[in-house]
Amino acid sequence: xxxxxxxxxxxxxxxxxxxxxxxxxxxxxxxxxxxxxxxxxxxxxxxxxxxxxxxxxxxxxxxxxxxxxxxxxxxxxxxxxxxxxxxxxxxxxxxxxxxxxxxxxxxxxxxxxxxxxxxxxxxxxxxxxxxxxxxxxxxxxxxxxxxxxxxxxxxxxxxxxxxxxxxxxxxxxxxxxxxxxxxxxxxxxxxxxxxxxxxxxxxxxxxxxxxxx
Amino acid sequence: xxxxxxxxxxxxxxxxxxxxxxxxxxxxxxxxxxxxxxxxxxxxxxxxxxxxxxxxxxxxxxxxxxxxxxxxxxxxxxxxxxxxxxxxxxxxxxxxxxxxxxxxxxxxxxxxxxxxxxxxxxxxxxxxxxxxxxxxxxxxxxxxxxxxxxxxxxxxxxxxxxxxxxxxxxxxxxxxxxxxxxxxxxxxxxxxxxxxxxxxxxxxxxxxxxxxxxxxxxxxxxxxxxxxxxxxxxxxxxxxxxxxxxxxxxxxxxxxxxxxxxxxxxxxxxxxxxxxxxxxxxxxxxxxxxxxxxxxxxxxxxxxxxxxxxxxxxxxxxxxxxxxxxxxxxxxxxxxxxxxxxxxxxxxxxxxxxxxxxxxxxxxxxxxxxxxxxxxxxxxxxxxxxxxxxxxxxxxxxxxxxxxxxxxxxxxxxxxxxxxxxxxxxxxxxxxxxxxxxxxxxxxxxxxxxxxxxxxxxxxxxxxxxxxxxxxxxxxxxxxxxxxxxxxxxxxxxxxxxxxxxxxxxxxxxx
Numbered sequence: 093x094x095x096x097x098x099x100x101x102x103x104x105x106x107x108x109x110x111x112x113x114x115x116x117x118x119x120x121x122x123x124x125x126x127x128x129x130x131x132x133x134x135x136x137x138x139x140x141x142x143x144x145x146x147x148x149x150x151x152x153x154x155x156x157x158x159x160x161x162x163x164x165x166x167x168x169x170x171x172x173x174x175x176x177x178x179x180x181x182x183x184x185x186x187x188x189x190x191x192x193x194x195x196x197x198x199x200x201x202x203x204x205x206x207x208x209x210x211x212x213x214x215x216x217x218x219x220x221x222x223x224x225x226x227x228x229x230x231x232x233x234x235x236x237x238x239x240x241x242x243x244x245x246x247x248x249x250x251x252x253x254x255x256x257x258x259x260x261x262x263x264x265x266x267x268x269x270x271x272x273x274x275x276x277x278x279x280x281x282x283x284x285x286x287x288x289x290x291x292x293x294x295x296x297x298x299x300x301x302x303x304x305x
Numbered sequence: 306x307x308x309x310x311x312x313x314x315x316x317x318x319x320x321x322x323x324x325x326x327x328x329x330x331x332x333x334x335x336x337x338x339x340x341x342x343x344x345x346x347x348x349x350x351x352x353x354x355x356x357x358x359x360x361x362x363x364x365x366x367x368x369x370x371x372x373x374x375x376x377x378x379x380x381x382x383x384x385x386x387x388x389x390x391x392x393x394x395x396x397x398x399x400x401x402x403x404x405x406x407x408x409x410x411x412x413x414x415x416x417x418x419x420x421x422x423x424x425x426x427x428x429x430x431x432x433x434x435x436x437x438x439x440x441x442x443x444x445x446x447x448x449x450x451x452x453x454x455x456x457x458x459x460x461x462x463x464x465x466x467x468x469x470x471x472x473x474x475x476x477x478x479x480x481x482x483x484x485x486x487x488x489x490x491x492x493x494x495x496x497x498x499x500x501x502x503x504x505x506x507x508x509x510x511x512x513x514x515x516x517x518x519x520x521x522x523x524x525x526x527x528x529x530x531x532x533x534x535x536x537x538x539x540x541x542x543x544x545x546x547x548x549x550x551x552x553x554x555x556x557x558x559x560x561x562x563x564x565x566x567x568x569x570x571x572x573x574x575x576x577x578x579x580x581x582x583x584x585x586x587x588x589x590x591x592x593x594x595x596x597x598x599x600x601x602x603x604x605x606x607x608x609x610x611x612x613x614x615x616x617x618x619x620x621x622x623x624x625x626x627x628x629x630x631x632x633x634x635x636x637x638x639x640x641x642x643x644x645x646x647x648x649x650x651x652x653x654x655x656x657x658x659x660x661x662x663x664x665x666x667x668x669x670x671x672x673x674x675x676x677x678x679x680x681x682x683x684x685x686x687x688x689x690x691x692x693x694x695x696x697x698x699x700x701x702x703x704x705x706x707x708x709x710x711x712x713x714x715x716x717x718x719x720x721x722x723x724x725x726x727x728x729x730x731x732x733x734x735x736x737x738x739x740x741x742x743x744x745x746x747x748x749x750x751x752x753x754x755x756x757x758x759x760x761x762x763x764x765x766x767x768x769x770x771x772x773x774x775x776x777x778x779x780x781x782x783x784x785x786x787x788x789x790x791x792x793x794x795x796x797x798x799x800x801x802x803x804x805x806x807x808x809x810x811x812x813x814x815x816x
Contacts, residue, residue: 129750132746162499165492172489172492208629223742245718267718283722285724
């Protein structure tokens, strides 16, 4: 993938975003799923360790349960990381108990040919794209508030993926009516207005006394 | 004006302690046309709120309380109880169709309900849910009626040691119910417990794992977690696969299959309802534990149980019948002692007090008609809800075939709104999104998300009751294992934990 192509002005924004996602997906797909699982478990291990360390500073009553659960949790995560990284063979005669533990890694040990690899990259690209949409709508809500962000998100998402202006507009309008009717009118819920609008509303107007100061 | 239109004639007796008169008043209230219309509207509202993730019983009832101010107390309680009865089934609709439990008690339903939807059998799952819900509610109410003379003894049987062991048994049961890697599920369960320990501990008074933030002083809110782990994560998964909710080409097996399945498993309905009712009696523990114990019981006592967790209708029947039967059980501590069994019954209790009625032993002596109004309201609301559910099976099933790129944005927005609606705190939206991504990663690595929810509910219950029990005994730990009921629960926990080992090591009958 030639990164220079991403900067060419002639490529539409949608294509640029898609190319970026594809580049990241190719990189992600080169790392095995077991490695990614170890990364996830590593993050879990770090947070659990932080909790156990924090718990040691509490009174005996307060730290009893966190320590009772936290220490075995650390052990279990370490075992899981080891099993994932160093797969063990099934031991016969245990009635399937060890089999059940070792079977976790078997589905991932598959040989992929080119077509499967391409499908995998496409799937990863979709995962990253959809996750980005979710994060994006969260940021949009934070900035612009629920109603504005909902309208923008629903309309743009449906329009981009369904390619239908009528459907995008119709679904967005109906959804907004439902949301407004239920949450604002019926529940009298003070919806989040967004930090931009809140900042504008809280701006103090300049007065003559302020100017004289 | 509303009072004069809807109040019963003041010359007619409105409250009594006599059972015959109480039934007569209750029947008069319910058969009044305007009151019945209100009941139907309350059922529809309860159903809608039960379906929407993040809303549910407490919000629906709280919303209706101000509207019931001008009404007679009998009518007000009728409306509010009907709403409570309707929300349980509503939560199962999203559990089955969207893999998102409406509330923690619906978590067991999705174990088999959602796989059925993916197989194009969402209609059958919804029908079985509707019928078993109504049957469970009926059985729960009958058992409540029978137990009215023993209300006080039943509700007081569970003290802090018993509650502690019940929570432990519940956690052990859930670990057994989930399929997949034992180690991964144990990690998920333990992590869920660690999440439950965030925030202010009401017994010790210590603020734990707040990391200096005021948001975490209140602990991790359950509903945003449910919304994130299930609704948001599921939408990411479906959008990534660019598939509809139902993978089958035809969404078949609706009403007739669901009815047939329910009738065929009538013994399971009775058994699960009895379990739900029994555990519903216990304040605070009821719904979540009841459903999983009923589910496990169904799994272990059924022939050909390999299908559980992959779309076996018996899983839906067991969890839903116990979920609705528990309402009958939860009325024992709620009405008999004034101790709410759940968030919904807590709000209902508030409504009682607002209308000048104090739940407790006096209620049965002076306002027995209210007890019968609650009974009839629960019965009727569940029948009506199930009827509406049955009528809506076909259109609801069709939703599972709509383009995911149309449904998903709506679900995501409503889910995030629902997470915000709980405390109008934007931090809850952040957590919903964050746990949505975590939930998706967990799905990819075959880790149970259900067990995190259950751990978040049962963890504090176990810890607080443990601390209370030790405080009551003055530091003597023997209080935890010397009470008869505690011993029964300990044995149940051991049985639950050792059963898989027995299954793993027993000699195979096939060579």
